[in-house]
Amino acid sequence: MAPSDEELVEQFQQGDSSAFDALVRRWDRKVQGAIYRLVGPSEDVRDLSQETLLKAYRGLRTFKKEARFSSWLYQIALNVCRDRMRRGRGRSYVSFDELTDGGESPGEAGRSALELIESRDLSRQVAAAVAALPMEQREVIVLKEYQGLTFVEIAEALDVPLSTVKTRLYRGLGQLRQQLIRQGIRGSAPVPAPTS
Amino acid sequence: MDCDAFRDEMMDLLYGEAPPAVAQRLEAHEAACPGCREELASYRRLRRGLAAWRVPAELEARARPRAVARPYLAAAAALLLLVGGGLVLRGSEVRYEAGRFAFRLGRGSGPAEVQTELAAQEARHRQEMQGLRLSLASSRRGDDQLLRTVQEMIAQSEARQAGLFTAGLERLEERTEARRQYDLAQVGVGLSYLDGKAGLQAARTTELMGHVLQASQKR
Ligand SMILES: [Zn+2]
Numbered sequence: 239m240a241p242s243d244e245e246l247v248e249q250f251q252q253g254d255s256s257a258f259d260a261l262v263r264r265w266d267r268k269v270q271g272a273i274y275r276l277v278g279p280s281e282d283v284r285d286l287s288q289e290t291l292l293k294a295y296r297g298l299r300t301f302k303k304e305a306r307f308s309s310w311l312y313q314i315a316l317n318v319c320r321d322r323m324r325r326g327r328g329r330s331y332v333s334f335d336e337l338t339d340g341g342e343s344p345g346e347a348g349r350s351a352l353e354l355i356e357s358r359d360l361s362r363q364v365a366a367a368v369a370a371l372p373m374e375q376r377e378v379i380v381l382k383e384y385q386g387l388t389f390v391e392i393a394e395a396l397d398v399p400l401s402t403v404k405t406r407l408y409r410g411l412g413q414l415r416q417q418l419i420r421q422g423i424r425g426s427a428p429v430p431a432p433t434s
Numbered sequence: 435m436d437c438d439a440f441r442d443e444m445m446d447l448l449y450g451e452a453p454p455a456v457a458q459r460l461e462a463h464e465a466a467c468p469g470c471r472e473e474l475a476s477y478r479r480l481r482r483g484l485a486a487w488r489v490p491a492e493l494e495a496r497a498r499p500r501a502v503a504r505p506y507l508a509a510a511a512a513l514l515l516l517v518g519g520g521l522v523l524r525g526s527e528v529r530y531e532a533g534r535f536a537f538r539l540g541r542g543s544g545p546a547e548v549q550t551e552l553a554a555q556e557a558r559h560r561q562e563m564q565g566l567r568l569s570l571a572s573s574r575r576g577d578d579q580l581l582r583t584v585q586e587m588i589a590q591s592e593a594r595q596a597g598l599f600t601a602g603l604e605r606l607e608e609r610t611e612a613r614r615q616y617d618l619a620q621v622g623v624g625l626s627y628l629d630g631k632a633g634l635q636a637a638r639t640t641e642l643m644g645h646v647l648q649a650s651q652k653r
Contacts (some may be wrong), residue, residue, distance in 0.1 A: 270489075271489045274489050274490075275487070275489070279490065360483065360486040360487075361486045361487050361488050364483060364484055364486050364487040365487050368484075368487070379484075382449065383481065383484050384487070388451060389445075389446075389449075389451055404445045404446075407445055408441075408444075408445055411477060411480060414480060414484070415476060415477070415480045418480065418483055
């Protein structure tokens with residue numbers, strides 16, 4: 239059986255540096271996916287995930303095992319993303335609009351051209367809707383919906399109470415629902431939009 | 435359970451995180467209340483819609499780094515710490531690729547922009563040095579001689595930095611930045627030694643930083 243993250247951390251802290259390689263292999267894609275969804279489709283995604291891994295490497299020796307490794311790693315990634323946005327160096331996330339390729343899903347072969355266009359269009363619209371959320375809500379949506387973290391893990395990563403996580407999620411989903419209905423996405427119809 | 439309570443806990447149900455007893459109560463309300471049933475159903479539809487957002491395949495494909503060369507990783511981590519993650523002039527970067535680190539120094543594109551960048555750089559530099567001082571103060575492994583050397587390097591680098599900054603724009607050449615990077619790298623070598631690195635590793639770090647300097651002067 240593969241060692242758990244926590245076991246690998248333990249090994250690393252006892253001097254087996256190769257344990258870090260295993261952690262990187264396990265997490266780099268996920269981290270990169272999260273960063274992509276947080277900052278948008280710019281060249282910076284790769285740099286930011288590199289920065290995240292380097293900071294993780296740097297901090298792992300003193301990492302305290304009270305939190306899960308995954309929460310801790312996402313926390314670093316979130317901070318790296320926030321930092322980048324504060325400095326305003328990343329391209330605006332509205333640039334999801336410029337995205338010409340919504341990404342290949344694994345099962346694309348065999349689908350009609352129309353379905354393909356529709357799915358790419360939907361991907362783009364969802365991306366734009368998530369990008370329009372305030373950062374706080376976007377973070378929770380990305381960690382929950384796309385990274386599959388538990389509420390507890392998200393609370394750890396964000397260092398906020400559990401109830402705050404759920405409130406942000408609820409608000410974020412509510413806003414997305416409204417946004418996507420406005421764009422006529424079938425998936426979210428036919429709930430009438432609130433009149434506010 | 436009333437509708438307010440249902441809404442309060444709906445997220446747990448939506449994501450399958452409600453404990454069985456709670457889930458049971460929520461589902462009982464869902465079955466009995468058309469309004470809440472539709473509300474929950476709309477979120478379920480929303481989630482199916484959200485699943486359409488894919489990370490581009492090309493991003494996924496290039497995500498996987500090759501073998502990690504740890505000595506270099508340590509060196510770059512030290513450097514990264516020192517430069518605060520944002521190499522300074524536009525486009526500068528340290529990146530890890532194919533098992534090794536590469537360093538590239540960017541160019542500012544116009545004088546005004548350079549000046550702004552320089553001011554920001556100066557502020558960051560000061561901050562970084564301050565952080566470095568703090569981390570040295572709390573350093574566990576006390577090699578007094580080395581500590582003093584590193585502190586000296588910091589002081590010299592700061593003085594140089596301040597001098598260059600006040601001297602103004604005409605003295606801002608890329609070599610300035612290279613010099614600063616080299617200073618930082620030197621300090622980084624000291625730091626990684628303090629971190630308990632073996633001599634060999636420190637030597638490798640020095641070698642790497644030599645490349646950094648060369649690379650940055652070439653451009
Ligand atoms: Zn109800």
